[in-house]
Amino acid sequence: MVTGNSKELFESAKQFIPGGVNSPVRAFKAVGGDPLFINAAEGAYLYDVDDNRYIELINSWGPMILGHANELIEKAVIEAVKNSLSFGAPTAKEGEIAELIVNMVPSVEKVRMVNSGTEATMSAIRVARGYTGKDKIIKIEGCYHGHGDSFLIAAGSGAVTMGTPDSPGVTKGTAKDTLLAPFNRLESIKELIESNPSEIAAIILEPVPGNMGCVLPEPGYLSGLRQICDEENIVLIFDEVMTGFRLAKGGAQELFNVIPDITTLGKIIGGGMPVGAYGGKSEIMDYVSPQGPVYQAGTLSGNPVAMAAGYTMLEYLNENPGIYTQLEEITSFIVQGIQQNLKKLNLSYTINHLGSMFSLFFTEKEVIDFDTAKTSDTKKFGEYFRRMLNQGVYLAPSQFETLFISTAITKELAEAIIQANYEVLNSMH
Numbered sequence: 001m002v003t004g005n006s007k008e009l010f011e012s013a014k015q016f017i018p019g020g021v022n023s024p025v026r027a028f029k030a031v032g033g034d035p036l037f038i039n040a041a042e043g044a045y046l047y048d049v050d051d052n053r054y055i056e057l058i059n060s061w062g063p064m065i066l067g068h069a070n071e072l073i074e075k076a077v078i079e080a081v082k083n084s085l086s087f088g089a090p091t092a093k094e095g096e097i098a099e100l101i102v103n104m105v106p107s108v109e110k111v112r113m114v115n116s117g118t119e120a121t122m123s124a125i126r127v128a129r130g131y132t133g134k135d136k137i138i139k140i141e142g143c144y145h146g147h148g149d150s151f152l153i154a155a156g157s158g159a160v161t162m163g164t165p166d167s168p169g170v171t172k173g174t175a176k177d178t179l180l181a182p183f184n185r186l187e188s189i190k191e192l193i194e195s196n197p198s199e200i201a202a203i204i205l206e207p208v209p210g211n212m213g214c215v216l217p218e219p220g221y222l223s224g225l226r227q228i229c230d231e232e233n234i235v236l237i238f239d240e241v242m243t244g245f246r247l248a249k250g251g252a253q254e255l256f257n258v259i260p261d262i263t264t265l266g267k268i269i270g271g272g273m274p275v276g277a278y279g280g281k282s283e284i285m286d287y288v289s290p291q292g293p294v295y296q297a298g299t300l301s302g303n304p305v306a307m308a309a310g311y312t313m314l315e316y317l318n319e320n321p322g323i324y325t326q327l328e329e330i331t332s333f334i335v336q337g338i339q340q341n342l343k344k345l346n347l348s349y350t351i352n353h354l355g356s357m358f359s360l361f362f363t364e365k366e367v368i369d370f371d372t373a374k375t376s377d378t379k380k381f382g383e384y385f386r387r388m389l390n391q392g393v394y395l396a397p398s399q400f401e402t403l404f405i406s407t408a409i410t411k412e413l414a415e416a417i418i419q420a421n422y423e424v425l426n427s428m429h
Protein backbone atom coordinates (compact mmCIF):
# COMPACT_ATOMS: atom_id res chain seq x y z
CA MET A 1 0.00 0.00 0.00
CA VAL A 2 1.45 3.39 -1.00
CA THR A 3 0.98 6.01 1.72
CA GLY A 4 3.68 8.56 0.91
CA ASN A 5 1.33 11.55 0.76
CA SER A 6 -0.21 10.72 4.15
CA LYS A 7 3.27 10.34 5.62
CA GLU A 8 4.35 13.70 4.27
CA LEU A 9 1.23 15.47 5.55
CA PHE A 10 1.67 13.88 8.98
CA GLU A 11 5.29 15.03 9.25
CA SER A 12 4.22 18.53 8.32
CA ALA A 13 1.20 18.54 10.70
CA LYS A 14 3.41 17.47 13.62
CA GLN A 15 5.26 20.79 13.36
CA PHE A 16 2.11 22.79 14.04
CA ILE A 17 -0.39 20.51 15.80
CA PRO A 18 0.39 18.55 19.01
CA GLY A 19 1.09 15.02 17.80
CA GLY A 20 -0.06 16.05 14.31
CA VAL A 21 -3.75 15.39 15.01
CA ASN A 22 -6.74 17.18 16.50
CA SER A 23 -7.93 14.17 18.51
CA PRO A 24 -5.37 11.73 19.99
CA VAL A 25 -6.70 8.34 18.91
CA ARG A 26 -6.45 9.39 15.24
CA ALA A 27 -2.65 9.34 15.45
CA PHE A 28 -2.53 5.49 15.23
CA LYS A 29 -0.10 5.56 18.18
CA ALA A 30 -1.57 2.44 19.76
CA VAL A 31 -1.53 0.38 16.57
CA GLY A 32 1.73 1.54 15.01
CA GLY A 33 2.33 3.17 11.66
CA ASP A 34 1.30 6.64 10.54
CA PRO A 35 -2.28 7.85 10.30
CA LEU A 36 -3.93 8.05 6.92
CA PHE A 37 -4.98 11.48 5.77
CA ILE A 38 -8.42 11.34 4.26
CA ASN A 39 -9.48 13.17 1.16
CA ALA A 40 -13.06 12.11 0.61
CA ALA A 41 -15.67 9.53 1.48
CA GLU A 42 -18.78 8.27 -0.20
CA GLY A 43 -21.27 5.65 0.96
CA ALA A 44 -19.27 2.84 2.58
CA TYR A 45 -15.90 3.96 1.23
CA LEU A 46 -13.15 6.20 2.53
CA TYR A 47 -10.44 7.55 0.17
CA ASP A 48 -7.04 8.69 1.42
CA VAL A 49 -4.68 11.26 -0.11
CA ASP A 50 -2.75 8.46 -1.87
CA ASP A 51 -5.97 7.32 -3.60
CA ASN A 52 -6.30 4.15 -1.52
CA ARG A 53 -9.88 3.05 -0.93
CA TYR A 54 -11.13 1.47 2.32
CA ILE A 55 -14.37 -0.05 3.54
CA GLU A 56 -15.46 2.18 6.42
CA LEU A 57 -16.16 0.62 9.82
CA ILE A 58 -15.77 3.74 11.96
CA ASN A 59 -18.02 6.21 10.19
CA SER A 60 -16.55 9.28 11.88
CA TRP A 61 -16.85 7.46 15.24
CA GLY A 62 -20.56 6.92 14.78
CA PRO A 63 -22.37 9.85 13.20
CA MET A 64 -22.46 8.60 9.60
CA ILE A 65 -25.12 5.94 10.16
CA LEU A 66 -26.38 6.41 6.58
CA GLY A 67 -22.86 6.25 5.13
CA HIS A 68 -20.91 9.20 3.76
CA ALA A 69 -22.06 12.03 1.53
CA ASN A 70 -25.72 11.23 1.99
CA GLU A 71 -27.64 13.22 -0.61
CA LEU A 72 -30.48 14.35 1.66
CA ILE A 73 -28.17 15.72 4.33
CA GLU A 74 -25.88 17.37 1.80
CA LYS A 75 -28.85 19.11 0.22
CA ALA A 76 -30.16 20.37 3.57
CA VAL A 77 -26.72 21.75 4.46
CA ILE A 78 -26.29 23.51 1.12
CA GLU A 79 -29.73 25.13 1.44
CA ALA A 80 -28.97 26.29 5.00
CA VAL A 81 -25.58 27.71 4.05
CA LYS A 82 -27.23 30.02 1.53
CA ASN A 83 -28.91 31.88 4.43
CA SER A 84 -25.61 32.52 6.30
CA LEU A 85 -23.55 30.24 8.50
CA SER A 86 -24.55 31.53 11.92
CA PHE A 87 -26.88 34.05 13.54
CA GLY A 88 -26.40 33.57 17.30
CA ALA A 89 -30.16 34.10 17.59
CA PRO A 90 -33.11 31.68 17.75
CA THR A 91 -34.31 29.96 14.57
CA ALA A 92 -37.39 27.90 13.68
CA LYS A 93 -35.22 24.83 13.01
CA GLU A 94 -34.08 24.71 16.64
CA GLY A 95 -37.68 24.33 17.77
CA GLU A 96 -38.34 21.70 15.11
CA ILE A 97 -35.32 19.57 16.01
CA ALA A 98 -36.12 19.88 19.73
CA GLU A 99 -39.67 18.65 19.11
CA LEU A 100 -38.37 15.77 17.01
CA ILE A 101 -35.90 14.72 19.72
CA VAL A 102 -38.64 14.88 22.37
CA ASN A 103 -40.79 12.64 20.17
CA MET A 104 -37.99 10.16 19.49
CA VAL A 105 -36.15 9.81 22.83
CA PRO A 106 -38.40 8.50 25.64
CA SER A 107 -36.73 10.35 28.55
CA VAL A 108 -36.55 13.76 26.90
CA GLU A 109 -39.24 16.34 27.65
CA LYS A 110 -37.00 19.36 27.08
CA VAL A 111 -33.63 19.55 25.36
CA ARG A 112 -30.76 22.04 25.04
CA MET A 113 -28.48 21.92 21.98
CA VAL A 114 -24.71 22.27 22.41
CA ASN A 115 -21.72 21.74 20.11
CA SER A 116 -20.26 18.41 21.18
CA GLY A 117 -20.79 15.34 23.32
CA THR A 118 -18.25 16.74 25.80
CA GLU A 119 -20.32 19.87 26.31
CA ALA A 120 -23.45 17.76 26.72
CA THR A 121 -22.02 15.60 29.52
CA MET A 122 -20.33 18.53 31.33
CA SER A 123 -23.62 20.41 31.29
CA ALA A 124 -25.65 17.36 32.33
CA ILE A 125 -23.71 16.83 35.57
CA ARG A 126 -23.86 20.56 36.36
CA VAL A 127 -27.66 20.48 36.08
CA ALA A 128 -27.83 17.30 38.15
CA ARG A 129 -25.74 19.00 40.85
CA GLY A 130 -27.82 22.19 40.70
CA TYR A 131 -31.05 20.20 40.89
CA THR A 132 -30.06 17.92 43.77
CA GLY A 133 -27.80 20.32 45.67
CA LYS A 134 -25.23 17.50 45.92
CA ASP A 135 -21.63 17.42 44.58
CA LYS A 136 -20.42 13.89 43.89
CA ILE A 137 -21.07 11.76 40.83
CA ILE A 138 -20.55 8.07 40.19
CA LYS A 139 -18.80 7.29 36.92
CA ILE A 140 -18.41 3.79 35.51
CA GLU A 141 -14.84 2.61 34.85
CA GLY A 142 -14.02 2.46 31.15
CA CYS A 143 -16.91 4.67 30.09
CA TYR A 144 -15.89 7.80 28.20
CA HIS A 145 -17.91 10.97 28.41
CA GLY A 146 -15.65 13.37 26.52
CA HIS A 147 -12.79 15.38 27.93
CA GLY A 148 -14.45 17.29 30.78
CA ASP A 149 -12.26 17.20 33.91
CA SER A 150 -14.78 15.22 35.97
CA PHE A 151 -14.70 12.37 33.44
CA LEU A 152 -10.99 11.92 32.76
CA ILE A 153 -10.70 9.39 35.54
CA ALA A 154 -10.63 5.69 34.60
CA ALA A 155 -11.71 6.92 31.16
CA GLY A 156 -12.02 4.70 28.13
CA SER A 157 -11.57 5.50 24.43
CA GLY A 158 -8.49 7.55 23.47
CA ALA A 159 -7.66 8.18 27.14
CA VAL A 160 -6.99 4.49 27.90
CA THR A 161 -5.57 3.97 24.40
CA MET A 162 -2.90 6.62 25.10
CA GLY A 163 -2.20 5.05 28.52
CA THR A 164 -3.72 8.05 30.36
CA PRO A 165 -7.11 6.96 31.72
CA ASP A 166 -6.45 9.40 34.62
CA SER A 167 -5.30 12.57 32.89
CA PRO A 168 -2.75 14.89 34.45
CA GLY A 169 -4.25 18.36 34.75
CA VAL A 170 -7.38 17.20 36.54
CA THR A 171 -7.20 18.71 40.02
CA LYS A 172 -7.45 16.53 43.13
CA GLY A 173 -10.44 18.67 44.14
CA THR A 174 -12.32 17.70 40.97
CA ALA A 175 -11.23 14.07 41.05
CA LYS A 176 -12.47 13.56 44.61
CA ASP A 177 -16.03 14.27 43.47
CA THR A 178 -15.92 11.50 40.85
CA LEU A 179 -16.47 8.08 42.43
CA LEU A 180 -15.82 4.97 40.39
CA ALA A 181 -17.66 1.69 40.00
CA PRO A 182 -17.14 -1.20 37.59
CA PHE A 183 -19.74 -1.71 34.84
CA ASN A 184 -22.36 -4.38 35.48
CA ARG A 185 -21.86 -4.38 39.26
CA LEU A 186 -24.83 -3.02 41.22
CA GLU A 187 -23.23 -4.08 44.51
CA SER A 188 -20.38 -1.69 44.02
CA ILE A 189 -22.80 1.20 43.37
CA LYS A 190 -24.66 0.36 46.58
CA GLU A 191 -21.39 0.38 48.55
CA LEU A 192 -20.45 3.81 47.19
CA ILE A 193 -23.84 5.20 48.13
CA GLU A 194 -23.55 3.75 51.63
CA SER A 195 -20.13 5.26 52.18
CA ASN A 196 -21.16 8.69 50.76
CA PRO A 197 -24.64 9.14 52.26
CA SER A 198 -26.73 11.95 50.69
CA GLU A 199 -23.71 13.17 48.71
CA ILE A 200 -24.28 11.69 45.25
CA ALA A 201 -25.95 13.92 42.69
CA ALA A 202 -25.78 11.61 39.67
CA ILE A 203 -24.76 8.29 38.22
CA ILE A 204 -23.52 8.68 34.65
CA LEU A 205 -22.80 5.83 32.27
CA GLU A 206 -22.92 4.69 28.69
CA PRO A 207 -25.88 2.26 28.84
CA VAL A 208 -24.08 0.14 26.23
CA PRO A 209 -20.44 1.20 26.48
CA GLY A 210 -18.58 1.54 23.21
CA ASN A 211 -15.51 3.24 24.60
CA MET A 212 -13.90 0.18 26.19
CA GLY A 213 -14.87 -1.67 23.05
CA CYS A 214 -18.50 -2.74 22.86
CA VAL A 215 -19.74 -4.12 26.20
CA LEU A 216 -23.31 -5.20 26.96
CA PRO A 217 -25.29 -4.52 30.13
CA GLU A 218 -26.24 -7.71 31.94
CA PRO A 219 -29.97 -8.32 32.43
CA GLY A 220 -31.24 -6.23 35.35
CA TYR A 221 -28.24 -3.90 35.51
CA LEU A 222 -29.81 -0.81 33.92
CA SER A 223 -33.18 -1.32 35.64
CA GLY A 224 -31.31 -1.90 38.92
CA LEU A 225 -29.58 1.47 38.51
CA ARG A 226 -32.95 3.07 37.83
CA GLN A 227 -34.34 1.62 41.04
CA ILE A 228 -31.36 2.71 43.15
CA CYS A 229 -31.51 6.26 41.76
CA ASP A 230 -35.24 6.47 42.54
CA GLU A 231 -34.68 5.27 46.10
CA GLU A 232 -31.72 7.55 46.77
CA ASN A 233 -32.81 10.75 44.97
CA ILE A 234 -29.92 10.43 42.51
CA VAL A 235 -30.17 11.68 38.92
CA LEU A 236 -29.60 8.85 36.44
CA ILE A 237 -27.76 10.08 33.34
CA PHE A 238 -27.51 7.89 30.27
CA ASP A 239 -24.73 9.10 28.01
CA GLU A 240 -26.22 8.15 24.65
CA VAL A 241 -23.79 10.21 22.59
CA MET A 242 -22.87 6.95 20.86
CA THR A 243 -25.99 4.81 21.28
CA GLY A 244 -28.58 7.54 20.71
CA PHE A 245 -30.40 7.10 17.37
CA ARG A 246 -28.03 4.17 16.69
CA LEU A 247 -29.33 1.20 18.67
CA ALA A 248 -32.93 2.31 18.11
CA LYS A 249 -34.47 5.61 17.17
CA GLY A 250 -34.95 6.22 20.91
CA GLY A 251 -31.49 4.86 21.76
CA ALA A 252 -30.52 2.23 24.34
CA GLN A 253 -33.21 3.50 26.74
CA GLU A 254 -35.89 2.48 24.24
CA LEU A 255 -34.24 -0.87 23.60
CA PHE A 256 -33.89 -1.76 27.30
CA ASN A 257 -37.00 0.13 28.40
CA VAL A 258 -35.15 1.94 31.17
CA ILE A 259 -35.79 5.66 31.27
CA PRO A 260 -33.04 7.89 32.70
CA ASP A 261 -33.62 11.37 34.15
CA ILE A 262 -31.16 13.06 31.78
CA THR A 263 -29.87 11.85 28.41
CA THR A 264 -26.81 13.21 26.65
CA LEU A 265 -26.65 13.03 22.87
CA GLY A 266 -24.12 13.71 20.12
CA LYS A 267 -22.72 12.20 16.93
CA ILE A 268 -25.78 11.13 14.84
CA ILE A 269 -27.78 14.10 16.16
CA GLY A 270 -25.59 16.39 14.01
CA GLY A 271 -25.60 14.23 10.88
CA GLY A 272 -21.81 14.75 10.74
CA MET A 273 -21.78 18.38 11.91
CA PRO A 274 -20.46 19.27 15.41
CA VAL A 275 -23.56 18.96 17.62
CA GLY A 276 -24.41 17.65 21.07
CA ALA A 277 -27.48 17.91 23.26
CA TYR A 278 -28.72 17.13 26.75
CA GLY A 279 -32.31 16.70 27.70
CA GLY A 280 -34.61 15.07 30.19
CA LYS A 281 -37.47 15.64 32.53
CA SER A 282 -38.88 19.21 32.39
CA GLU A 283 -38.58 19.41 36.16
CA ILE A 284 -34.80 19.02 35.86
CA MET A 285 -34.25 20.86 32.56
CA ASP A 286 -36.11 23.89 33.91
CA TYR A 287 -33.10 24.42 36.18
CA VAL A 288 -31.15 25.44 33.08
CA SER A 289 -30.65 29.16 32.44
CA PRO A 290 -32.55 31.35 31.49
CA GLN A 291 -35.49 29.34 32.91
CA GLY A 292 -33.49 28.41 35.99
CA PRO A 293 -30.23 29.25 37.77
CA VAL A 294 -27.80 26.65 36.31
CA TYR A 295 -25.72 28.52 33.73
CA GLN A 296 -24.84 27.03 30.36
CA ALA A 297 -24.45 28.87 27.05
CA GLY A 298 -22.84 28.69 23.59
CA THR A 299 -22.03 31.20 20.83
CA LEU A 300 -22.63 28.59 18.13
CA SER A 301 -25.22 26.45 19.95
CA GLY A 302 -28.14 25.62 17.68
CA ASN A 303 -26.06 26.67 14.66
CA PRO A 304 -28.43 26.77 11.65
CA VAL A 305 -26.26 24.66 9.34
CA ALA A 306 -25.70 22.02 12.01
CA MET A 307 -29.41 22.01 12.88
CA ALA A 308 -30.33 21.53 9.21
CA ALA A 309 -28.02 18.51 8.96
CA GLY A 310 -29.20 17.05 12.28
CA TYR A 311 -32.87 17.61 11.62
CA THR A 312 -32.67 15.93 8.22
CA MET A 313 -30.83 12.95 9.69
CA LEU A 314 -33.24 12.49 12.62
CA GLU A 315 -36.33 12.98 10.48
CA TYR A 316 -35.07 10.30 8.10
CA LEU A 317 -34.40 7.83 10.93
CA ASN A 318 -37.77 8.61 12.52
CA GLU A 319 -39.60 7.94 9.29
CA ASN A 320 -37.59 4.85 8.36
CA PRO A 321 -37.41 2.69 11.50
CA GLY A 322 -36.78 -0.38 9.29
CA ILE A 323 -33.18 0.86 9.11
CA TYR A 324 -32.53 -0.56 12.56
CA THR A 325 -33.57 -4.07 11.49
CA GLN A 326 -31.45 -3.74 8.35
CA LEU A 327 -28.42 -2.63 10.41
CA GLU A 328 -28.90 -5.43 12.94
CA GLU A 329 -29.15 -8.05 10.18
CA ILE A 330 -26.03 -6.97 8.32
CA THR A 331 -24.04 -6.59 11.56
CA SER A 332 -25.15 -10.05 12.76
CA PHE A 333 -24.10 -11.45 9.39
CA ILE A 334 -20.60 -9.97 9.80
CA VAL A 335 -20.32 -11.06 13.44
CA GLN A 336 -21.40 -14.62 12.60
CA GLY A 337 -18.92 -14.70 9.72
CA ILE A 338 -16.10 -13.66 12.06
CA GLN A 339 -17.22 -16.21 14.63
CA GLN A 340 -17.03 -18.92 11.97
CA ASN A 341 -13.56 -17.71 10.98
CA LEU A 342 -12.42 -17.94 14.60
CA LYS A 343 -13.81 -21.46 14.82
CA LYS A 344 -12.10 -22.58 11.60
CA LEU A 345 -8.81 -21.18 12.86
CA ASN A 346 -9.26 -22.67 16.32
CA LEU A 347 -9.14 -19.26 17.99
CA SER A 348 -11.36 -18.25 20.88
CA TYR A 349 -11.31 -14.48 20.90
CA THR A 350 -14.38 -12.67 22.16
CA ILE A 351 -16.90 -10.74 20.06
CA ASN A 352 -19.49 -8.45 21.63
CA HIS A 353 -22.29 -7.12 19.50
CA LEU A 354 -25.52 -5.16 19.75
CA GLY A 355 -27.42 -3.61 16.85
CA SER A 356 -24.87 -1.98 14.57
CA MET A 357 -22.07 -1.86 17.16
CA PHE A 358 -19.51 -4.64 17.56
CA SER A 359 -15.98 -5.34 18.85
CA LEU A 360 -13.56 -8.21 18.40
CA PHE A 361 -11.47 -8.42 21.58
CA PHE A 362 -8.12 -10.18 21.48
CA THR A 363 -8.83 -12.02 24.70
CA GLU A 364 -10.38 -15.36 25.47
CA LYS A 365 -12.15 -13.91 28.51
CA GLU A 366 -15.76 -12.83 28.42
CA VAL A 367 -15.67 -9.02 28.25
CA ILE A 368 -18.18 -7.55 30.71
CA ASP A 369 -16.37 -4.48 32.10
CA PHE A 370 -13.19 -2.39 31.90
CA ASP A 371 -10.99 -4.94 33.70
CA THR A 372 -11.96 -7.77 31.38
CA ALA A 373 -11.65 -5.49 28.31
CA LYS A 374 -8.11 -4.69 29.44
CA THR A 375 -7.14 -8.39 29.35
CA SER A 376 -7.05 -7.97 25.54
CA ASP A 377 -3.72 -8.36 23.80
CA THR A 378 -3.38 -4.82 22.41
CA LYS A 379 -0.18 -5.67 20.54
CA LYS A 380 -2.03 -8.36 18.65
CA PHE A 381 -4.87 -5.94 18.01
CA GLY A 382 -2.35 -3.49 16.51
CA GLU A 383 -1.10 -6.14 14.12
CA TYR A 384 -4.69 -7.08 13.20
CA PHE A 385 -5.53 -3.42 12.59
CA ARG A 386 -2.55 -2.86 10.26
CA ARG A 387 -3.20 -6.03 8.28
CA MET A 388 -6.90 -5.23 7.91
CA LEU A 389 -5.92 -1.81 6.59
CA ASN A 390 -3.72 -3.53 4.00
CA GLN A 391 -6.77 -5.57 3.02
CA GLY A 392 -8.71 -2.33 2.50
CA VAL A 393 -10.77 -2.34 5.71
CA TYR A 394 -10.59 0.74 7.96
CA LEU A 395 -11.13 -0.15 11.64
CA ALA A 396 -10.98 2.06 14.72
CA PRO A 397 -7.26 2.31 15.59
CA SER A 398 -7.74 1.06 19.14
CA GLN A 399 -8.89 -2.09 20.88
CA PHE A 400 -10.96 0.13 23.17
CA GLU A 401 -13.44 1.36 20.60
CA THR A 402 -16.51 -0.17 19.07
CA LEU A 403 -16.97 -0.48 15.32
CA PHE A 404 -20.03 1.01 13.63
CA ILE A 405 -21.90 -0.34 10.65
CA SER A 406 -23.70 2.05 8.31
CA THR A 407 -26.60 1.37 5.98
CA ALA A 408 -24.11 1.68 3.09
CA ILE A 409 -22.61 -1.73 3.98
CA THR A 410 -24.10 -4.20 1.50
CA LYS A 411 -24.06 -8.01 1.71
CA GLU A 412 -21.14 -8.05 -0.77
CA LEU A 413 -19.14 -5.65 1.37
CA ALA A 414 -20.00 -7.66 4.48
CA GLU A 415 -18.63 -10.77 2.74
CA ALA A 416 -15.47 -8.86 1.81
CA ILE A 417 -15.01 -7.84 5.47
CA ILE A 418 -15.45 -11.45 6.64
CA GLN A 419 -12.96 -12.68 4.01
CA ALA A 420 -10.42 -10.01 4.99
CA ASN A 421 -10.84 -10.99 8.64
CA TYR A 422 -10.16 -14.65 7.77
CA GLU A 423 -7.06 -13.90 5.75
CA VAL A 424 -5.66 -11.59 8.39
CA LEU A 425 -6.31 -13.87 11.36
CA ASN A 426 -4.90 -16.82 9.38
CA SER A 427 -1.75 -14.88 8.53
CA MET A 428 -1.26 -13.89 12.18
CA HIS A 429 -1.51 -17.35 13.74
Ligand SMILES: Cc1ncc(COP(=O)(O)O)c(C=O)c1O
Nearest residue numbers: 116117118144145146241242266
Ligand atom coordinates in the same frame (compact mmCIF):
# COMPACT_ATOMS: atom_id res chain seq x y z
C1 LIG B 1 -20.33 8.08 24.97
C2 LIG B 1 -19.62 9.35 24.61
N1 LIG B 1 -19.83 10.45 25.34
C3 LIG B 1 -19.24 11.61 25.06
C4 LIG B 1 -18.37 11.71 24.00
C5 LIG B 1 -17.74 13.03 23.71
O1 LIG B 1 -18.24 13.53 22.52
P1 LIG B 1 -17.37 14.58 21.66
O2 LIG B 1 -16.21 13.83 21.13
O3 LIG B 1 -18.35 15.02 20.61
O4 LIG B 1 -17.00 15.67 22.57
C6 LIG B 1 -18.11 10.59 23.21
C7 LIG B 1 -17.18 10.62 22.07
O5 LIG B 1 -16.21 11.24 21.98
C8 LIG B 1 -18.75 9.39 23.53
O6 LIG B 1 -18.54 8.28 22.81
Ligand SMILES: N[C@H](C=O)CCC(=O)O
Nearest residue numbers: 023025061157158211401
Ligand atom coordinates in the same frame (compact mmCIF):
# COMPACT_ATOMS: atom_id res chain seq x y z
N1 LIG C 1 -14.40 7.06 21.18
C1 LIG C 1 -14.35 8.45 20.89
C2 LIG C 1 -15.74 8.92 20.76
O1 LIG C 1 -16.68 8.19 20.77
C3 LIG C 1 -13.57 8.66 19.65
C4 LIG C 1 -13.49 10.07 19.18
C5 LIG C 1 -12.16 10.67 19.49
O2 LIG C 1 -11.70 10.55 20.61
O3 LIG C 1 -11.60 11.28 18.59
